[in-house]
Amino acid sequence: MATGGRPLRIWAVSDGRAGIEAQALGLAEAVARLRPAHIATRRIGWRAGLGRLPWRLIPPAARAGDPIEPPWPDIWIGAGRATLPLSTRMLEWAEGKTFVVQTQDPKAPLERFDLVVPPEHDGLIGPNVFPILGAPNRISPEKLAIERARFAERIDPLPRPRVAVIVGGRSKAHDLPRQAALAIAGRIAAGVEAAGGSILLSFTRRTPQAAREAMTAALAHLPGIIWDETGENPYFAFLAAADAILVTEDSTNLATDAAATGVPLFTISIPGHSAKLSRFQEALRARGIARPYVGDLTGEAYEPLAETDRAARELLRRYDGSP
Structure with missing residues (x-):
């Protein structure tokens, strides 16, 4: 045309x-x-x-x-x-x-x-x-660099490894009740503390309020930033600055965004099941991009998903x- x-x-x-x-x-x-x-x-x-x-x-x-x-x-x-x-x-x-x-x-x-x-x-x-x-997203190397620079003053002093945690929640196939959120927060805290690092935590619109409050309280003692949805959204900066990324398994978008960085990616299981999302997670594992989070935050880099x-x-x- x-x-x-x-x-x-x-x-x-x-x-x-x-x-x-x-x-x-x-x-x-x-x-x-x-x-x-x-x-x-x-x-x-x-x-x-x-x-x-x-x-x-x-x-x-x-x-x-x-x-x-x-x-x-x-x-x-x-x-x-x-x-x-x-x-x-x-x-x-x-x-x-x-x-x-x-x-x-x-x-x-x-x-x-x-x-x-x-x-x-x-x-x-x-x-x-x-x-x-996965799904189309708005991430490019240039965008990650720009967003990283915008939040550098807040993120750079944090101890490494910096662990970005992106939490979804309720959907047709999944949910995140308070007790499950607390259990997940405990596993995340243990991994970050063992590594001597810090946390960059962001929730989504689908995160139930009870789960959001429970995880915020359980992880507030860690060095890092928990975005409370005030001020500018640091989501892309969190991904750009991370040494490891954890995402809940309920979203194609979250995992696709994270995979665009090339840094070690771990998926967090939450209550529920989706056959389609399971196939997606299997494809990420087969390509060496992601693996389930079991407490260890070390992993291999990979070619960023584009x-x-x-x-x-x-x-x-x-x-x-x-x-």
């Missing part, structure tokens, strides 16, 4: 939730690292609870949120089920002049997209499907019409 030499216009479309929006924005930013582009975010909602219906039954006129109207972008990158009533119609609306990309498994006819970028563990196949290990960049190269190859 030709643009007349101007920068690409890319829309990163989602419902605005951090983990979902990061997939669309991450892939858009990776494309922009390869070719000049202007990126605009579009956040989508649906009136009267219609977003809970199957995408076929949601009338586009019931949309809330940012404007979705011409002029259409050169590349549309949608993430999450909230975008499907629009993503599935964009090829028709734009008369084929917009290259339509969807992350995750859309559970919609694949011919409604130019490219689908799902995680490998979804098992989705098709001529326009490009599976990756699946978002790989997907961006494939996106542009297909956008350009290469065979």
Whole structure:
């Protein structure tokens, strides 16, 4: 597709939730690292609870949120089920002049997209499907360096090894009740104390409040930083500064982000089970990227995971019409 030499216009479309929006924005930013582009975010909602219906039954006129109207972008990158009533119609609306990309498994006819970028563990196949290990993210070496520098004054004095701990929690398949959180905190504290290091702890929106409070109290005696969600978010700086990273097993995004650093990565088991996430964890172990946390924080470095960049190269190859 030709643009007349101007920068690409890319829309990163989602419902605005951090983990979902990061997939669309991450892939858009990776494309922009390869070719000049202007990126605009579009956040989508649906009136009267219609977003809970199957995408076929949601009338586009019931949309809330940012404007979705011409002029259409050169590349549309949608993430999450909230975008499907629009993503599935964009090829028709734009008369084929917009290259339509969807992350995750859309559970919609694949011919409604130019490219689908799902995680490998979804098992989705098709001529326009490009599976990756994990999910698209916003991490690059440059971003890690910038974020690391922004928080250097607070992080640099901390004793090493610096252990980043990223905690998820409640999802369809997992939960993190208070007692489980306390037990996990105890194992983390023992490992950090044995290593003589410090902790860089960040929770997510899915961490139950009781678990958050319990872990904060149990780990507050350690040197380090426990982000209380006030001030600027140090999440990327924590990853960039870490000598080891611990993530709970309930999230593809968290493990994918951590794997982009190349530092030893350990997964923490929490109550619940997901067959898909188990396949993802197995793939990380098979590639020497991650292993279960058993108290030892030593591990081997590995080539940082750069699946978002790989997907961006494939996106542009297909956008350009290469065979």
